[in-house]
Amino acid sequence: MELRSNGSEIRRRRVLKGLSLTEFAQMTGYTLNHASQVELGNNKAGPAFLRKAAHLFECEVSDLLMEQRPQGRRGAAA
Template sequence: MHQRPLDHDPKRIRRRRVAAGLESQELARRVGITKSAMSKIERGRNNASPGVLERIAEALGCRTTDLMPDAAHEVKST
């Protein structure tokens, strides 16, 4: 079975959570998901839905694009 590419960068989420001084359980509580689901998102085992990614960004005080792979930050020139 082919796994869909991640819509988020797990390392960015973890770095921002740690920088915010939050344990994964506290971030999960603020986002409204289980600690297990948060852990899977941070390890790249699960893809965060757009709604969950928005709530993670809100809880971390950043934009959803800040949690996405570098390609999401690139602007294509024509």
């Protein structure tokens, strides 16, 4: 199963922490462009990025992921 980061949640927590995007990128060790693209949902965050962000935000990696809905068959009777 692929981990899908929630860019808007990452952005929300960054802003709550009072960090600019530049500061966040520097503190996580990633480029400004990569951090921006993750927040916009254009780049995959990757496990290392998520671990660093979670550590910085003092939360769990799972808090930065999109909710996964169970994959069911289309048209299956309930």
